[in-house]
Amino acid sequence: MFRIFFLLFFVAAAASAADDDADILKNVDIFQMEVASDPQISPDGSTVAYVRRSMDIMSDRPVSNIWVIGYDGSGHRPLLSGSDSYSSPRWSPSGDRIAYISNVEGHGAQIHVRWMDTGQTALLTNVRNSPGSVSWSSDGKTIAFSMFVESKSPPLAPPPSAPKGADWAPPVRVIESMPYRSGGRYFETGNDHIFLLSAEGGTPRQITSGDYDHDGQLSWTPDGKNILFAATRKEDAEHDPVEADIWSVSVADGAMTRLTDRDGPDFGAVIAPDGSKIAYLGFDDKKMGYHNTNVYLMDIDGGSVRNLTADFDREISDVQWAGNSKSLYVQYDDRGKTHIASLSMRGEIASITDDVGGAILGRPYTSGGFTTASNGAFAYQAGTPYRPADVGVGRGHRATRKLTNLNDDALGRISLATIEAITWKSSADDLEIQGWIATPPNFDAEKKYPLILEIHGGPFAAYGPQFSPEIQLFAAAGYVVLYTNPRGSTSYGDAFANEIHHNYPGQDYDDLMSGVDAVISRGYVDEDQLYVTGGSGGGVLTAWIVGKTDRFRAAVVAKPVINWTSFSLTSDGSHFFTRYWFADMPWDNPEAYWARSPLSLVGNVTTPTALLTGEADFRTPIAESEQFYQALKLRKVDTALIRIPEATHGIVARPSHLMAKVDNILAWFERYKEDENADDSDD
DSSP: OHHHHHHHHHHHHHHHHHHHHHTBOOGGGGGGOOEEEEEEEOTTSSEEEEEEEEEETTTTEEEEEEEEEETTSOOOEEEEOSSSOEEEEEEOTTSSEEEEEEOGGGTOSEEEEEETTTOOEEEOOOOSSOOEEEEEOTTSSEEEEEEEEEOOOOOSSOOOOOOTTOOOOOOOOOOOSSSOEETTEEOOSEEEEEEEEETTOOOOEEOOOSSSOEEEEEEEOTTSSEEEEEEOOSTTGGGOTTOBEEEEEETTTOOEEEOOOSSSBEEEEEEOTTSSEEEEEEOOOOOOSOOOOEEEEEETTSOSOEETTTTOOSOEEEEEEOSSSSEEEEEEEETTEEEEEEEETTOOEEEEEEEEOOOOSSSOBOOOOEEEOTTSEEEEEEEETTEEEEEEEEETTSOOEEOOOTTHHHHTTSBOOEEEEEEEEOTTTOOEEEEEEEEOTTOOTTSOEEEEEEEOSSSSOOBOSOOOHHHHHHHHTTOEEEEEEOTTOSSSOHHHHGGGTTOOSSTHHHHHHHHHHHHHTTSOEEEEEEEEEEETHHHHHHHHHHHHOOOOSEEEEESOOOOHHHHHHHSTTHHHHHHHSOSSOTTTOHHHHHHTOGGGGGGGOOSOEEEEEETTOSSSOHHHHHHHHHHHHHTTOOEEEEEETTOOTTOTTSHHHHHHHHHHHHHHHHHTSOOTTGGGTTO
């Protein structure tokens, strides 16, 4: 009888555990998540077209479709959908058509147009390379776009002539430019140029020329005679990586006029509806690691320049006219939250909403974007700590509204980690540092939990209360997770970010350790069960941490810089990093590069430390990880080299890569986790 009771109890308990597991986030749930991106509000403010990005479990890739929804939340339906990719919806000025980019019917990425009244679509281009920056003229008759154009130069040496039918090796590739690779691919020789296309189709006409890149946002003058864009039209552009000016090109004859001219980048120009003013973004280049980007205003001819946000100590990431020529909307990050705010012509900023985000299915970086209509309405990506981005709308300072709930079906049944903000004083100098704690589902503050310190990259970037599958999966595995914005992070002002100028890693280490202590002081963390990981800049700090302390049981260093000299000469940003992150070139001051290299501390490392990097990562090439791996092996420290095939620096472009990243980090930590039942082994 007792045995029957025991078996019944065991079965019931197992069923209950299975039910509990069904409520916990699993890695495969990533395939059920969707993200609203690129919300484009119609000119009259009545409708929002947006890209709805889902995950195809069979192809292991995102699929992008275009949906529409009314400003009042009605009429939510697919506009262009299927297994092909549909992206970049752009309304015509009258709202009667939408231009978009699609690879439908095997043509490669091409510009198409859809008539909103009939649903008819037409293929407008048949170009060799992918078009971008699609922009309608004010009369709706012409579409401007940018596209890469190859340039042909004679080979350094003529290729050898193979006998007929012979199977010889591919020809050599000769590289003479910088940068020459990024995003997992080597660049072809050429430049981005601007083209014009009749809205009825036909042959595009190139209107820019020269060995310069002309790209980014394209803005038409109301009379349709000129297009504004950003470019660095100077001979040594490859040695001045942040420089850019705003130019105007004549639609009629391609005549170029430079509207800005200073040492620093100017970009993102938008013309006032009445055509009298231009708002744009930029900063004076002081050769610092970080610069606040400001909003500037100038006359249509480039005169009377004013900095509208000189007294606002935050970086402005976007600016748009608020449906009239007297006020603007801007986007900025403040203390880990992304805001949309109004900006007056007198420089007065007033936040409208701070729930912008959720655009990234990975780590909890600040993110998101918005667009505006002629009536002052706007559409934006609205996120929360518990949901990826949905479509939100607002107008002026009225309360914003979320129109969609794309992930309630996938996440509504799941118990997610609770996200809580925390601040503490750094042991280095009492500087206030902010972070967030994710506690596991069914958290009990009376229990003791292992802790993961997760560190963001950049380093000039910011985490915030954003939805993050990685953080949630760590918490679902039973860990308390601390993710933070140590000094050097953005969204806290210019001085805070530049605390690490020519000093990274530095006191950011103290910020992180003080944060760990602050969480331990709450009483629910087992301080003998501490783990640390981070990617890119966070990988740098993780490798630095294990060289400075042995208090962590295990570490996973993801896509790091290990040796600043080798990194600065092999990264896809060599021209930037050597100029802005160091005072001298590596051969002029090798000691400065070595002093900040985690490899210099490898002799101190005793913590079991794995390395994780994408094999196609050209930002922090995998050779950086291989150096640390082999150094640890030579020192007989437990280590592993986790190579992710095909993955570039972001790693998570394919859902299975994100799953593999999280799974391997957790597996490494579990290998070194203290056995809670060790004391009961004899029972």
